[in-house]
Structure formats: C-alpha cells, structure tokens
Amino acid sequence: MxxxxxxxxxxxxxxxxxxxxxxxxxxxxxxxxxxxxxxxxxxxxxxxxxxxxxxxxxxxxxxxxxxxxxxxxxxxxxxxxxxxxxxxxxxxxxxxxxxxxxxxxxxxxxxxxxxxxxxxxxxxxxxxxxSFVQIAHIDINGITDSLTDIIPAYDTSFIVNRVQHFLMKKLIEKGSLLFFIGGDNFMSPCNGLNPEGLLKIIEEIEDEINIALKAGVGKAPTAEKAANLADLALEEIRGGFTYNLVHVMKNEE
Ligand SMILES: Nc1nc2c(ncn2[C@@H]2O[C@H](COP(=O)(O)OP(=O)(O)O)[C@@H](O)[C@H]2O)c(=O)[nH]1
Ligand SMILES: [Mg+2]
Missing domain, CATH: 3.30.70.1230 (Nucleotide cyclase, GGDEF domain)
Structure with missing residues (x-):
C-alpha cells in the first residue's frame, strides 16, 4: 500500500x-x-x-x-x-x-x-x-550530447515537456503517476506496474517520438528508500553494468 x-x-x-x-x-x-x-x-x-x-x-x-x-x-x-x-x-x-x-x-x-x-x-x-512504495526514476538517454549542447535551451525544454506528456498519458492507465524532477528526469510512483509494463511504455515512446529513455526502479517501505534505490538502479544502467533499459532494485531489509 x-x-x-x-x-x-x-x-x-x-x-x-x-x-x-x-x-x-x-x-x-x-x-x-x-x-x-x-x-x-x-x-x-x-x-x-x-x-x-x-x-x-x-x-x-x-x-x-x-x-x-x-x-x-x-x-x-x-x-x-x-x-x-x-x-x-x-x-x-x-x-x-x-x-x-x-x-x-x-x-x-x-x-x-x-x-x-x-x-x-x-x-x-x-x-x-x-507499507510499500515503488518509484521509477526515468531519464532521457544522452540529452546533453544530443540536445542540451546542440539546440537552443527552449527547444530542449519543449522536447522534455513532450516526453512528460507521453509518459503521463501511458502511466495513468496503469494507475501510476509521473512528476518532472528537473533536467531530463522524471519520477513515477508506480506501485503495481511491473518492469515489463514499464519497458513496453519506454519502447512505445521510442517508436512514437524517437526519444530513448531508461528507468531505474526502487522498491522499499518508504519513498526515501525507494527513490534512493531507483537512483542506484539508474546508475547501474548509466555505468553500463546492465543492458536492460529498466533495472530494478529492492530493499534488502
Ligand atoms: N533531479 C535530478 N536531476 C538529475 C539527476 N541526474 C541528472 N540530472 C539532471 O539531468 C541532466 C542530464 O543528466 P544525465 O541524464 O545524466 O545526462 P545525459 O546522459 O546527457 O542524459 C543533468 O544535467 C541534471 O540536470 C538526478 O538524479 N536527479
Ligand atoms: Mg539523461
């Protein structure tokens, strides 16, 4: 819950x-x-x-x-x-x-x-x-090299906003929420959404608007711990330790 x-x-x-x-x-x-x-x-x-x-x-x-x-x-x-x-x-x-x-x-x-x-x-x-919280930390792949350092700042913002809209639309169907947390990052409280479901959403967005996303997912009794695990899971992907676009980490306690 x-x-x-x-x-x-x-x-x-x-x-x-x-x-x-x-x-x-x-x-x-x-x-x-x-x-x-x-x-x-x-x-x-x-x-x-x-x-x-x-x-x-x-x-x-x-x-x-x-x-x-x-x-x-x-x-x-x-x-x-x-x-x-x-x-x-x-x-x-x-x-x-x-x-x-x-x-x-x-x-x-x-x-x-x-x-x-x-x-x-x-x-x-x-x-x-x-008590159970599942949070996904979703991020746009390589935004700095492909957008931030190339096109005007406002245009990058516009794209980030568009990604947010697509994610919100797909996640709400699963009972999940999505919040912009700055940069090219979003956090989704997503209890009940399995990794396959999230991967499907990420793949659909790549097909529909040609933006590549990745997500770290954390599961824990509190938001603090779940968000921290989601950050760590995302770092695993960024560090090349996993080739999965969705990586899950659970509370050890
Ligand atoms: N709120 C938040 N923002 C972050 C986090 N990591 C990166 N950012 C922001 O996102 C921007 C892009 O970072 P990142 O996704 O790692 O680089 P990319 O490989 O170019 O997409 C950074 O400049 C920060 O503004 C994070 O964990 N939380
Ligand atoms: Mg990024």
Missing amino acids: IQMTLIQIDNYGPWTVTPTPRAEADLQILQSELYADLQRQFAAKGGLVFFTRFDNMLAVTNGVDMEDHKRIQKSIGNRYPITISMGVGAAETPYEAQRKATNALQNYGGAQSEDRTEVLAIDGLVKADE
Missing part, C-alpha cells in the same frame, strides 16, 4: 490578487520556498514531495503519521503569510491514493473557500507492515 498526501495552499488564488495583484517574482519566491520547506520537513520523516503545480503538491508519505502532518501544517502557518490544508489517502496504486487524498480534502470545501483553513483530512494511513 502506498500513502499519498495532497498539500494545498488555502484560498491562494484570491490571496495573490488581494488587495491588488502581488508582484509575480514574490509569488514565485513564496512558492519555491514553500516547496523547499515542505520537502525538508517531509524528507526528515522519509517522505518525498513533488512540486506538481506549487499551489497543489503531491507527496508520497508512507511512515508520516497524523501528528507529523499536523506539526508540518502548524509550522508553515506560523512562518508564512498563507496556510496549507492537506488530504491523505492510502491505496494499492498511487493514482488511487492521490484520488482518495483529494476527495478527503474536497469534502471540507474548495481551494478558494474563505472558510477552509488548515484542514487535515485523513482518508487513510498505511500501516507499517503494509
């Missing part, structure tokens, strides 16, 4: 334009500092936050309990001009877990409701003995 948390800034839309539109640079600073802050706090508990759309972030939070969530929420409220609400859901697939987390929060009112402040809506938490 995977546990996911939706983190949503309360009433953010109206706040950004009250009393008049706030300087965009300041909003960007707020959003990126909030993301870094939440990442630091969730990571300390073994979780992993994806910036998603900044005003709404999704995190894999196996092992992060109700008290931890409350403490993080209070700490943000004490230090920022905005507050956050959160929803938590647990399920067999990441898509289903975030759907439950979202539903739980939506029940308490809208993202732009003035009456909804610092809600913590828990639909379900994963028990320690059922």
Whole structure:
C-alpha cells in the first residue's frame, strides 16, 4: 500500500490578487520556498514531495503519521503569510491514493473557500507492515550530447515537456503517476506496474517520438528508500553494468 498526501495552499488564488495583484517574482519566491520547506520537513520523516503545480503538491508519505502532518501544517502557518490544508489517502496504486487524498480534502470545501483553513483530512494511513512504495526514476538517454549542447535551451525544454506528456498519458492507465524532477528526469510512483509494463511504455515512446529513455526502479517501505534505490538502479544502467533499459532494485531489509 502506498500513502499519498495532497498539500494545498488555502484560498491562494484570491490571496495573490488581494488587495491588488502581488508582484509575480514574490509569488514565485513564496512558492519555491514553500516547496523547499515542505520537502525538508517531509524528507526528515522519509517522505518525498513533488512540486506538481506549487499551489497543489503531491507527496508520497508512507511512515508520516497524523501528528507529523499536523506539526508540518502548524509550522508553515506560523512562518508564512498563507496556510496549507492537506488530504491523505492510502491505496494499492498511487493514482488511487492521490484520488482518495483529494476527495478527503474536497469534502471540507474548495481551494478558494474563505472558510477552509488548515484542514487535515485523513482518508487513510498505511500501516507499517503494509507499507510499500515503488518509484521509477526515468531519464532521457544522452540529452546533453544530443540536445542540451546542440539546440537552443527552449527547444530542449519543449522536447522534455513532450516526453512528460507521453509518459503521463501511458502511466495513468496503469494507475501510476509521473512528476518532472528537473533536467531530463522524471519520477513515477508506480506501485503495481511491473518492469515489463514499464519497458513496453519506454519502447512505445521510442517508436512514437524517437526519444530513448531508461528507468531505474526502487522498491522499499518508504519513498526515501525507494527513490534512493531507483537512483542506484539508474546508475547501474548509466555505468553500463546492465543492458536492460529498466533495472530494478529492492530493499534488502
Ligand atoms: N533531479 C535530478 N536531476 C538529475 C539527476 N541526474 C541528472 N540530472 C539532471 O539531468 C541532466 C542530464 O543528466 P544525465 O541524464 O545524466 O545526462 P545525459 O546522459 O546527457 O542524459 C543533468 O544535467 C541534471 O540536470 C538526478 O538524479 N536527479
Ligand atoms: Mg539523461
């Protein structure tokens, strides 16, 4: 079972334009500092936050309990001009877990409701003995030599974005999510997706848009460990220790 948390800034839309539109640079600073802050706090508990759309972030939070969530929420409220609400859901697939987390929060009112402040809506938490996270770290082969060092930066960005769209479209059918994590890298919480399924997706994308991908997959009780194993698995491919385009590493404990 995977546990996911939706983190949503309360009433953010109206706040950004009250009393008049706030300087965009300041909003960007707020959003990126909030993301870094939440990442630091969730990571300390073994979780992993994806910036998603900044005003709404999704995190894999196996092992992060109700008290931890409350403490993080209070700490943000004490230090920022905005507050956050959160929803938590647990399920067999990441898509289903975030759907439950979202539903739980939506029940308490809208993202732009003035009456909804610092809600913590828990639909379900994963028990320690059922905790399982599978994460794939997906990367574009040789982007530096073929794109970054050759074509304009914006054109490379456009291609990376297109790859993201194709991956999202195919992964959601398997109940898996996909997040851009910078550079030419993506992370996919993908409980329930087997290596053959992921390889098929990678092969389809090569056929459809002529972009070669590779993926390291990690399996562990927490997001921190799963992501670390996924990174190590990807390094095995980069280092030429395996010719498989999908390499899996499991937790040894
Ligand atoms: N977030 C993240 N970014 C990475 C990671 N590895 C590489 N990058 C980024 O991806 C870019 C390309 O790196 P890489 O895929 O190793 O090189 P390539 O062989 O040219 O595709 C780097 O310049 C970084 O910006 C990683 O583990 N995590
Ligand atoms: Mg690459």
